[in-house]
Amino acid sequence: MKIADEIARRRTFAIISHPDAGKTTLTEKFLLYGGALQLAGTVKGRRDQRATASDWMELERQRGISISSTVLQFSYRGLVINLLDTPGHEDFSEDTYRVLTAVDAAVMVIDGAKGIEAQTRKLFEVCRRRGIPIFTFINKCDRPGKDPLELIDEVEAILGIGVFPVNWPLGVGNSFRGVFDRLMNKVHLFERTQGGKFKVPLKVGDITEPAMREQLGAAVVDQAGEELEMLEGAGATFNRDEVLAGRLTPLFFGSALNNFGVQMLLDGFLDHAPAPRPRPARNGPVPPDAEAFSGFVFKIQANMNPRHRDRVAFVRVCSGKFERDMQVIHERSGKLLRLSFSHRLFGRERETSDEAWPGDVIGIAGHAELQIGDTLTADPQIAYAPIPRFPPESFVYLHNDDTQNVKRYWTGLEQLLQEKLIQRFYPLDATRNVPLLGAIGELQFDVVRSRMELEYRTPTRIEPAPWTVARWLHTDVTEEQLRALRMGPGVVPARDENEHLIMLFESEWSLRYFQERNPEVAILDTAPEGDLV
Ligand SMILES: Nc1nc2c(ncn2[C@@H]2O[C@H](COP(=O)(O)OP(=O)(O)OP(=O)(O)O)[C@@H](O)[C@H]2O)c(=O)[nH]1
Ligand SMILES: [Mg+2]
Numbered sequence: 001m002k003i004a005d006e007i008a009r010r011r012t013f014a015i016i017s018h019p020d021a022g023k024t025t026l027t028e029k030f031l032l033y034g035g036a037l038q039l040a041g042t043v044k045g046r047r048d049q050r051a052t053a054s055d056w057m058e059l060e061r062q063r064g065i066s067i068s069s070t071v072l073q074f075s076y077r078g079l080v081i082n083l084l085d086t087p088g089h090e091d092f093s094e095d096t097y098r099v100l101t102a103v104d105a106a107v108m109v110i111d112g113a114k115g116i117e118a119q120t121r122k123l124f125e126v127c128r129r130r131g132i133p134i135f136t137f138i139n140k141c142d143r144p145g146k147d148p149l150e151l152i153d154e155v156e157a158i159l160g161i162g163v164f165p166v167n168w169p170l171g172v173g174n175s176f177r178g179v180f181d182r183l184m185n186k187v188h189l190f191e192r193t194q195g196g197k198f199k200v201p202l203k204v205g206d207i208t209e210p211a212m213r214e215q216l217g218a219a220v221v222d223q224a225g226e227e228l229e230m231l232e233g234a235g236a237t238f239n240r241d242e243v244l245a246g247r248l249t250p251l252f253f254g255s256a257l258n259n260f261g262v263q264m265l266l267d268g269f270l271d272h273a274p275a276p277r278p279r280p281a282r283n284g285p286v287p288p289d290a291e292a293f294s295g296f297v298f299k300i301q302a303n304m305n306p307r308h309r310d311r312v313a314f315v316r317v318c319s320g321k322f323e324r325d326m327q328v329i330h331e332r333s334g335k336l337l338r339l340s341f342s343h344r345l346f347g348r349e350r351e352t353s354d355e356a357w358p359g360d361v362i363g364i365a366g367h368a369e370l371q372i373g374d375t376l377t378a379d380p381q382i383a384y385a386p387i388p389r390f391p392p393e394s395f396v397y398l399h400n401d402d403t404q405n406v407k408r409y410w411t412g413l414e415q416l417l418q419e420k421l422i423q424r425f426y427p428l429d430a431t432r433n434v435p436l437l438g439a440i441g442e443l444q445f446d447v448v449r450s451r452m453e454l455e456y457r458t459p460t461r462i463e464p465a466p467w468t469v470a471r472w473l474h475t476d477v478t479e480e481q482l483r484a485l486r487m488g489p490g491v492v493p494a495r496d497e498n499e500h501l502i503m504l505f506e507s508e509w510s511l512r513y514f515q516e517r518n519p520e521v522a523i524l525d526t527a528p529e530g531d532l533v
Contacts, residue, residue, distance in 0.1 A: 007358050009078060011275065014100060016100070019119065020088065022111065022256045023109050031053055031072060035075075036053075037053065040259075044061070054066065055085075056070070066085060066089075070085045084361070100132065101316075107135045108249070113143055133243050134249045135265070137254060137265055138252070142174075143173055145173070159249075164251065165251045176255065178190055179252075185207075196259045200258065207225070283381050289319070293378045294377035295317040296318065298315075302418075305350065312350075313374075314363060315361065316361050332371070339364055341364065341365040342356070342362050390525075391469070391472065392439050392470055394444075397465055409456070409458045416448055421448060422444060427492050436465060436494075438470060467505060469510075469511050471505070472527055473524070474522035485518050488510060498527070498529065500529075
């Protein structure tokens with residue numbers, strides 16, 4: 001059974017967390033240990049240093065933060081891994097949420113000095129709602145941080161999930177030298193090297209060996225011994241079913257920057273993470289080994305590689321076998337599309353892919369009609385749920401500063417709207433033609449300006465608009481009802497690109513005032529076309 005084998009060897013997962021916890025660094029080290037890179041790059045390197053494979057955008061390199069999610073496909077240990085590095089910053093969180101619709105598991109990275117931070121908590125909630133198993137990595141153990149037992153309590157208490165520490169740190173901060181593998185009962189002793197560009201030398205042995213005691217120091221060994229005993233006494237036992245149900249998180253300590261514990265995390269994750277499972281759809285779950293190919297678009301991005309200045313739709317394959325040149329149904333329009341330009345993705349790099357299996361993320365070029373959330377399928381019965389669109393919290397007018405080049409401005413803006421980096425709104429009483437754009441956070445407008453400049457050679461200028469809250473109205477609301485609404489101060493009705501009505505408010509206060517004055521009007525937290533799953 002070819003398809004069953006192919007499914008069994010797929011692992012598709014996202015790395016998630018609050019900004020700066022080390023997702024991109026960990027991604028790079030997974031690539032190094034997974035054999036996909038010979039030399040690891042750094043997030044915010046000096047000019048002579050290699051950048052990372054996942055933070056390839058100009059603005060990402062300048063600022064040392066991730067802005068856009070990246071897909072990296074590679075093979076390791078006979079498995080095909082689809083790894084998605086996501087941005088942590090809240091302003092880019094829509095991209096991260098979309099990625100979470102396309103993965104089967106997540107690695108949650110926690111900065112050992114900071115513990116659970118706000119954005120990590122939100123992303124964890126999304127994973128829990130979707131039933132995605134989570135593996136936890138406590139990063140930056142090379143720096144003074146919180147007590148390991150305290151960190152475990154924090155994960156259990158704040159996230160409300162059982163924790164099984166797979167390994168235990170030996171030494172902290174400057175004296176962090178290794179980890180104890182609780183499943184294998186072995187010590188992994190690492191050597192610190194400069195920069196962590198290459199794999200680090202590793203010594204594996206028993207904690208009782210005199211040589212280990214000497215190298216780690218008696219105090220470290222004794223303390224770890226006590227803590228490990230406590231864990232044995234009080235802690236959870238390892239149970240894979242609980243992990244797959246999202247009730248237990250295997251937890252690993254390490255340092256991505258120094259390559260400590262990276263291989264153990266990668267191997268442990270691959271051993272226990274699920275292969276693709278049946279996926280909910282309109283007419284019931286679709287098993288991955290269904291005969292018919294199906295998948296959906298969860299991201300669109302153009303101009304990723306200067307050699308191919310085109311638009312790529314990221315498709316998660318959910319069932320059946322994908323073959324290049326196949327004809328599929330574009331479920332939203334009912335049209336047949338031939339998918340001739342399919343690619344395996346590795347950051348900004350790509351190569352032609354002739355076939356793909358459930359779990360794979362492929363890049364499809366050459367189809368301008370593809371939108372985020374679209375289902376592509378060989379079986380007309382299959383339709384996947386739309387991907388929710390969240391209300392923006394920041395609004396600006398985007399002016400074209402180069403009036404000689406109106407066409408480039410509109411082409412660029414149209415593309416960025418397609419990527420749903422931003423949304424465009426049309427106030428009902430608008431008297432001006434300057435596009436009004438909304439985004440979850442302001443940083444997104446920096447990205448818009450940078451990409452307009454770099455990819456469309458169009459300098460733009462931003463004029464702030466006063467709204468900070470927006471809510472869609474239920475699609476039942478008629479024109480007549482709309483005219484009868486008591487608006488109150490600081491609110492403007494508008495339409496989005498899909499003609500749905502949305503109210504723009506200057507403050508939470510004006511939203512509440514509006515709700516109190518119009519109790520009969522149903523307002524929505526996400527755009528009317530998306531079910532929040
Ligand atoms: N000391 C120490 N620093 C680390 C470690 N891992 C990552 N860092 C540093 O932490 C900073 C943030 O790392 P990134 O990998 O960019 O973090 P990120 O989670 O991808 O951040 P965003 O994508 O912007 O949310 C960088 O300066 C890294 O060098 C580690 O193990 N130890
Ligand atoms: Mg990053």
